[in-house]
Amino acid sequence: MDTLLEPFRYEFFRNGIAVATLSGALCGLVGVYVVLRGMSYIGHGLSHAIFGGAVASFALGFSFYLGAGLWGLVSAILILLIARRRSIGADAAIGVVTTASFAVGVVIISVIGSFTRNVESVLFGNVLGVDMADVLVVAGVTLVAGAVVALRYRQLLFTTFDPEVADVSGVSTARMDVLLALLLTALITVCMSVLGVTLIAAMLVIPPVIGRLLTDSFHRMLWISVAVGMFCGFVGVYLSYYLDWASGPAVVLTAASMFVLAYVFAAVRRRRLPEAALDAHVG
Amino acid sequence: MNQLIRFERVTCRYGIEPVLVNVDLVVSEGDFVGIVGPSGSGKTTLLRAIAGVVKPIAGRIVRDRAATIGYVPQVETVNWYFPVTVREAVLMSRIDGRVFPWASKRDLHDADDVLDRLGIGNLGDRHIRELSGGQQQRVFVARAMLRRPKLLLMDEPTSGVDVRTRHDVMHLIHELHHDGLAVVLTTHDLNGIAAHLPQLVCLNREVIATGRPQEVITPEVLERTYGAPLEVLSHGGMPVVVEHYPEVEEIERKVVPLREGHHGHPA
Numbered sequence: 001m002d003t004l005l006e007p008f009r010y011e012f013f014r015n016g017i018a019v020a021t022l023s024g025a026l027c028g029l030v031g032v033y034v035v036l037r038g039m040s041y042i043g044h045g046l047s048h049a050i051f052g053g054a055v056a057s058f059a060l061g062f063s064f065y066l067g068a069g070l071w072g073l074v075s076a077i078l079i080l081l082i083a084r085r086r087s088i089g090a091d092a093a094i095g096v097v098t099t100a101s102f103a104v105g106v107v108i109i110s111v112i113g114s115f116t117r118n119v120e121s122v123l124f125g126n127v128l129g130v131d132m133a134d135v136l137v138v139a140g141v142t143l144v145a146g147a148v149v150a151l152r153y154r155q156l157l158f159t160t161f162d163p164e165v166a167d168v169s170g171v172s173t174a175r176m177d178v179l180l181a182l183l184l185t186a187l188i189t190v191c192m193s194v195l196g197v198t199l200i201a202a203m204l205v206i207p208p209v210i211g212r213l214l215t216d217s218f219h220r221m222l223w224i225s226v227a228v229g230m231f232c233g234f235v236g237v238y239l240s241y242y243l244d245w246a247s248g249p250a251v252v253l254t255a256a257s258m259f260v261l262a263y264v265f266a267a268v269r270r271r272r273l274p275e276a277a278l279d280a281h282v283g
Numbered sequence: 284m285n286q287l288i289r290f291e292r293v294t295c296r297y298g299i300e301p302v303l304v305n306v307d308l309v310v311s312e313g314d315f316v317g318i319v320g321p322s323g324s325g326k327t328t329l330l331r332a333i334a335g336v337v338k339p340i341a342g343r344i345v346r347d348r349a350a351t352i353g354y355v356p357q358v359e360t361v362n363w364y365f366p367v368t369v370r371e372a373v374l375m376s377r378i379d380g381r382v383f384p385w386a387s388k389r390d391l392h393d394a395d396d397v398l399d400r401l402g403i404g405n406l407g408d409r410h411i412r413e414l415s416g417g418q419q420q421r422v423f424v425a426r427a428m429l430r431r432p433k434l435l436l437m438d439e440p441t442s443g444v445d446v447r448t449r450h451d452v453m454h455l456i457h458e459l460h461h462d463g464l465a466v467v468l469t470t471h472d473l474n475g476i477a478a479h480l481p482q483l484v485c486l487n488r489e490v491i492a493t494g495r496p497q498e499v500i501t502p503e504v505l506e507r508t509y510g511a512p513l514e515v516l517s518h519g520g521m522p523v524v525v526e527h528y529p530e531v532e533e534i535e536r537k538v539v540p541l542r543e544g545h546h547g548h549p550a
Contacts, residue, residue, distance in 0.1 A: 036365060153384030158375045161365050168334040168354040169376050169430065212366055216410035219384075221366045 007241045016127040019135050020233035020251055023191045026142045027200070028207035028229025029149060030183050032222050035208040036160050039090050042079065044201035045098030047188050049075035051197045052105035059108050065137070069189045075101050076181035125196025125248035127237055134193060141186045148183060149222075152176065157218060199248045203229060206255040213259075213266040228258060284311040287350045287434050287465055288333055293342035295325075295332055302328045304489045305342065310434065310467055315460045317477045318469045320486035321509050326469040329486065330354070330436045333467060353427025355437040358419055358444075363412040370394055370407035373425045397425045401455065416444045417451040424455065435459060437468040441476060449475060473500065473524045496522055 007013040034042055053071020057064050075097050082093035149156065158166035159176040167173050191200055211224035236251030243250065290308040294301055302325045310316060310333070318326045331337040332344065334352050353376075367375075373394045374386050381387070386394070398404045401421045406414060411422055420440060427435055440456065441449040453476065460466050470476040477483055478496045485491040485499050485508040492499040492508075500522035505513040514525040 150384045151382060154375055154378045154381065157367075157371075158378065161362065161367060161372075161375065162356065164331075164336075164360075165354050165356050165426075166375075167336050168331065168352070168436075169378065171378060216366050216412075217368050218366050218371050 007238070012128050012130075013237075013241060015130050015132060015135050016247065017234060017237045019130045019138050019194050020127050020237040020247065021230050022135070022138045022142045022233070023194045024203060024207070024229030024231070024233030024251070025226050026138070026145055026187050026229070027191065027203035028211075028225040028227070029142075029145055029222070030180075030187050031204040031208040031229070032211065032225050033156060033160055033180055034184065034204055035212070037090075039083075039094070040201075040205045041091060042076075042094050042184065043188070043204035045094040046072060046076055046079070046184060047192065047197040047200045049098040049101035050185070050188050050192065052101040052103070052108075054192065055105035055108045059112055065189055068192070069185055071101065072185035072189055073182060076185050077178065080177045080181055125192070125194055125199060125246075127194045127240075127247035127251075130193060134190075138190050138194070141190045145183050145187065148179060152179065156180070195248045195251065199252050202252040202255060203232070206252070206259050207232065210255075210259055210262040213262045228255070232258060284313055285347065286311050286345075287314075287347050289345040290332070291343040291345070293332065293339045293344055295328055295337050295339050297328070302488065303332065303339075306486075306490055308484065308490065308493075310465055312433065312465055313460075313463060314465045314467075314482065315480055316467045316482045316484060317480040318467065318484045318486055319471070319473060319477050319508070320491075322471075324487045324508075326486055327438055330438055330467065330469060333434075334436055347433075350433040351430050353430050353432030353435045355420075355423045355427050355435065355440060357439045357442055358416070358423065359439075359442060361411075361419075361423070363419075365411075367411055368407065369398065369403065369409050369411060369414070369422050369425075372411055372422055373398065373407075373429055376426045376429050393429060394425075397428045401425050401428070416448040420444070420448070420452050421455065424459070428459075432464065434465045434467065437466065439469055439471065441470065441472060446475075453479070473505075478521050478523070500524060 008017075031043070034040060050068045050072040053075075054064060054068040056062075056071065057067025060067070078097045079090070079093045082088055082097065083090040155166070155171045155176055156179070158169065158171050159173045163173045166176075187204075188200055191203075195203060207225040207228040208221065210228045211221035214224055215221050232251055232255040236254040237247050239245070239254065240247040240250035286309055288308075288310045290306050293303060293306045293308075295303040306329065308329075318329060320326050328337055332339065334354055335344075335346070370391075374390055377386070377390050377393070381390070395404060395407060398407055401424060403414075403418050403421050403425070406418065411419060414422065424435075424437075435456075437456070440452050444452065449472075456466055456468070468476075468480075478500060480496065482494065483496055483499050484493045485504055487508050487510070492504045497520070500515055502513060502515050505515065505524065516523045516525055
């Protein structure tokens, strides 16, 4: 037992596992809306876009959270605005805005001439390097995201499922889009130092997809996704301590393993249910 | 009858292209109106303008502010793989004045009540994909009905469904209308749907004609609406539109003499 609890004696580990668990919950929560809107690529793209803002903040001496957050918000809103034009579509909008924003970051790096340690942690994550302030920031954003989803549950669901009818029924879909963009930007900004630009997308997508494989109900998908995100954050960081792996990839590989299990489970269950499904269609 | 909505020379556009031009229309309590016209004639835009989502660039729309509107989309536009149960889909429209994400007892009671009324009360926990075509349409009618509307807007409620489902859906809509609901629907089906409605609007960006089916389903009006000649017969006092397919007729003209020739010269 002592061996199992050994890593918890270290403050850096306690902070790291707390922030990874919270990040998993946050990604699982917001990721459900991202995946169901068919915008899974936005997490990947936006994290690259925010990288541009993060680098610019370092170069100009601004607050990381403020600079990267504002940059990300502008990018997210630009993506949503461009994606509304059906002739372009969400995937192309993400491609245009995020690569341009990423390129700005690369240009700044090339002008400065070298990576700094902070920029490396933005790219690859450094969960064991976080302090209590980072934990509190991630906890704060997770709480706010939870409150927003709870208070605007049906509006967000309606806008995600059927935006045209939601509009007709009195839901301000434009406001819901901006709200989601805000949540996504805040998520990526605060999770960047934990998972890194390159791995956030995985945690935004894998827990919701596992939830989708396991249920046909939206609210159950939301709960499963949050629980899976938390589990992967906790177990991934814990395993990384013993296996001496980088923490970000350990979290993502835990999630990928869970996806494989969920996929197999769903396939087996589907095979056992053909009769029930047939009955349902006859009605 | 109290007017629910009145269009006065309303013009709407998407981008630079006008979609509706100088449209005059009145929908009152208890009305049952069908909107017919070719693809791209502005039928859905007219529904969305009635619902208040599309704003006119000219003219005026006067609406009874107390009259709630329910909207039923084309089922073909629904994402059937979205993870929602029937009850969750219906409860989506209960968005007013609710702080907590979970449904209140009253919400659940109302949702189950409207599902019962539409004959799908036992399907609340099913995923929407697991239903038959008629049941799927009823789910979205139920979602609209949960808003307790005075006016129900339905976009192509029978498109992409078989004859039996079409009959079921139209039976349901007539029942709702008999219960006092005003209904405006769009349809491409002139013989199966439009000819059986009390009032029609023929639309091709502008209103070509309005009135009872016998008054507007005429060769002249249809040619102006669809831009092609259509033959109209009368069957039991109801107009029946005969569709001609010149290409098919041309092939038949060539094939029939060949067949006759074949039979005339047995081997």
